[in-house]
Amino acid sequence: MKIILTAVSPNIDAQTDPRFGRCAYLLVVDTETMHWEAHANPGLTASGGAGIEAAQFAANQHVKVALSGDFGPHAYNALQAGGIAMYRYGNCTTVPQAIEQFKNNQLEQIGVPSRGDCDDGHHGQSS
Amino acid sequence: MIITIASGKGGTGKTTIATSLALSLAAELNTPPLFLDCDVEAPNAHLFLQPVFTQEKQVGIMIPEIDEERCSYCGKCAEVCQYHAIAVLGKKTLVFPQLCHGCGSCTAQCPEHVIVEVQNSIGMLESGIARAGLSFARGVLNVGEPMGVPIIRQLKKWADSLPGQVVIRDSPPGTSCPVVETVRGSDYIVLVTEPTPFGLHDLRLAAQLTEELGIRAGVVINRVNGPYPELEMFCAERNLSILLRIPFERTIAEGTARGKSLLDIHPDFCQQLFSIFTNIAK
Numbered sequence: 129m130k131i132i133l134t135a136v137s138p139n140i141d142a143q144t145d146p147r148f149g150r151c152a153y154l155l156v157v158d159t160e161t162m163h164w165e166a167h168a169n170p171g172l173t174a175s176g177g178a179g180i181e182a183a184q185f186a187a188n189q190h191v192k193v194a195l196s197g198d199f200g201p202h203a204y205n206a207l208q209a210g211g212i213a214m215y216r217y218g219n220c221t222t223v224p225q226a227i228e229q230f231k232n233n234q235l236e237q238i239g240v241p242s243r244g245d246c247d248d249g250h251h252g253q254s255s
Numbered sequence: 256m257i258i259t260i261a262s263g264k265g266g267t268g269k270t271t272i273a274t275s276l277a278l279s280l281a282a283e284l285n286t287p288p289l290f291l292d293c294d295v296e297a298p299n300a301h302l303f304l305q306p307v308f309t310q311e312k313q314v315g316i317m318i319p320e321i322d323e324e325r326c327s328y329c330g331k332c333a334e335v336c337q338y339h340a341i342a343v344l345g346k347k348t349l350v351f352p353q354l355c356h357g358c359g360s361c362t363a364q365c366p367e368h369v370i371v372e373v374q375n376s377i378g379m380l381e382s383g384i385a386r387a388g389l390s391f392a393r394g395v396l397n398v399g400e401p402m403g404v405p406i407i408r409q410l411k412k413w414a415d416s417l418p419g420q421v422v423i424r425d426s427p428p429g430t431s432c433p434v435v436e437t438v439r440g441s442d443y444i445v446l447v448t449e450p451t452p453f454g455l456h457d458l459r460l461a462a463q464l465t466e467e468l469g470i471r472a473g474v475v476i477n478r479v480n481g482p483y484p485e486l487e488m489f490c491a492e493r494n495l496s497i498l499l500r501i502p503f504e505r506t507i508a509e510g511t512a513r514g515k516s517l518l519d520i521h522p523d524f525c526q527q528l529f530s531i532f533t534n535i536a537k
Contacts, residue, residue, distance in 0.1 A: 177339025177354045184333055187344040202351060210344030 129159045131193040131230070132186045132212075135223050138166030142223050146197025149179030155223060156189050159231060179203030186212055195226050199238060214238040256536060257422040259441040261464075263457030265428035267447045268477040268501070268511075270294075272528075273425040274303040275517035276445070279528035280421055281387035282518070288421040290385065291414055292393035293437040295378065295403045300425050301393065302514045306385035312413060313379050314394070316357030316405050317372035321348045325369040332361035332370065353401055378406045380413050390420070403433040411440065421532070430460045438464070443535045444472040445498065450483035458486070462493050473535070478503040498531045 134151030135142035140162075145151035149171050157164040170185055171178035179199070183206035186194055194207055197217045207214055215235040220226040229235050260273035273290070281287035292300040319332070319341065330343040340354035341361055352375050362370045377400045382392035392414035394406040416422050426437040438444060444465050448458040458474070465472040473496045476486065480503035490497055501507065501517070510520035517524040 171339070174339060177351065180339040180342050180349075180351060180354070184339075184342045184344070187342070188330075202354075205351075206342045206344060206349055209342070209347040209349050212344075 129193065130156065130189070130191045131159055131195060131227075132156050132189060132191040133194075133223055133226060134169075134196040135166070138168070140164050140166075140223060144195075144197065144217050144220055144223060144226055146217065148194070148196040148199045148203050149174075149182050151182070151196065154182065154185060156191060157223075157227060159227065177202065180206050183207045183210065183212070186210070193230070195230060195235065204238070256443075257424065257441045258443045258445060258532070258535065259424040259426055259438050260445045260447060261426040261434060261438060261461055262428055262447045263430060263459075263461035264448065264454050267428075267449050267454060268475075269428070269447050270300050270303065270425055271511050271517060272445065272447050272475055272477070272499075273423055274300050275524060276528045276531065277304070277389055277423045278387055278516050278518050279525045280423070280532055281389055282525055283529045283532075284421065286417060286420050287388040287390065288423050289390040289392070289414060289416045291410060291422065291424045292391075293407050293410060293424050293433075294427040295394035295396040295406045295410070295433070296427060298393045298395055301385075301391075303516055304385035304389060304391055306381075306383045306389075306391035306393075308381040308383040310383065311379055311381045312409075313376050314406050314409050315374040315376040316355065316402075317359065318352050318355045318357060318375040319350055319361045319370045320373045321350065322369040322371070323348065325367055327367050329366060331364050331366060335360045335364045356402065357405065377402065380406070380410050382414055390414075390416070403427070404436045407433055407436045411436075430457075430464045435464065435468070438468060438470065441470055444470050445475055445531070446472055446495070447475045447477055448486070449478045450476055450480070450486050452485075455483075455486050455489060459489065462489075462495060466493075471535075473498040473531075475499045475501065475531075477501045496534075498534070499527055 133155045134145040135153045136145045138153045154167045171181035179202040183203050187210040193213045195215050260269045262269045277290045292298040333341045333343045338354045340351045342349045378396040385391035394410040396403050427433045448454040479500045
């Protein structure tokens with residue numbers, strides 16, 4: 129299964145990045161073959177709509193699942209519309225750990241956006 | 256003649272100066288000026304000028320609506336949107352109205368021509384006559400809406416001045432887009448500051464903005480309670496004339512807190528404020 133993860137550096141052993149829209153790197157990983165690619169997050173420098181841009185990127189990569197620390201309301205709506213399931217890292221601090229826990233069904237799946245119910249963006253940022 | 260009152264730092268006394276300047280002009284000129292409250296996120300000049308509103312207009316921006324049945328999900332709209340207000344996710348095209356700036360790029364670029372534009376209300380404009388016969392207009396941004404600029408832009412167009420009528424614009428604080436939109440097209444900018452490191456820091460930013468826009472500017476120092484040489488030096492270096500100094504005085508604070516203008520508190524201010532205008536108009 130093709131999944132996307134947020135990471136602070138462009139490698140498979142990276143630390144997890146708790147933010148979705150404003151993460152440093154997006155890792156696209158095939159969980160069967162463990163083939164992976166790292167991409168600089170196109171949303172990182174956006175003045176607004178970072179979560180949407182990152183979600184658009186995820187959809188263009190045809191991933192089925194996104195793993196991150198947090199998803200803002202815009203990212204949540206976009207990923208939801210794209211049929212991409214969202215899971216929180218919880219206490220995972222590294223990408224290998226997160227993949228392992230995901231495979232073992234130990235990560236929490238998200239049904240509602242992580243922050244607030246107002247719609248002005250900037251919610252996926254780590255506080 | 257269009258004079259804009261701006262500041263950089265918030266709470267320096269923009270509205271106090273703007274409303275008092277307008278009242279001094281109303282007292283001295285045949286035609287009272289037109290006052291525009293451009294601080295659309297938190298307009299408050301009405302507290303000092305007590306307008307009676309007789310006209311109002313809804314303001315919106317045109318946002319895209321997509322005919323999902325005819326959409327081919329090619330993604331062109333999402334690609335051209337600079338504000339990430341559209342995402343195309345598989346067989347779904349999502350519009351995020353609050354990120355949309357109404358630029359129309361998606362509509363223009365859609366190869367299938369399946370985007371139509373619909374009005375999305377973000378606030379309103381109001382106008383009427385205020386104290387001393389002032390023409391008064393303001394914009395009010397709806398609570399929760401993030402973008403004030405379209406309201407300010409429409410307010411400037413909507414509130415027509417009479418031939419020869421002076422226009423006073425009260426700006427929002429800061430130096431970002433709403434301030435730039437307020438200031439744009441002005442003949443002169445009055446920068447209100449206070450003699451504190453914070454006031455000076457933000458005055459530097461505001462002065463930089465006036466220089467980039469190529470608009471003449473001068474400074475009003477509010478709450479003066481002793482010398483602050485750094486501020487004087489900065490104004491001298493940047494050729495900013497100091498138009499007026501207002502003392503740090505309890506009676507002024509008490510008066511403005513009750514919605515009084517500087518003219519109500521100290522009638523001398525009428526002549527001093529009017530001379531700001533005559534100096535600018537020279």
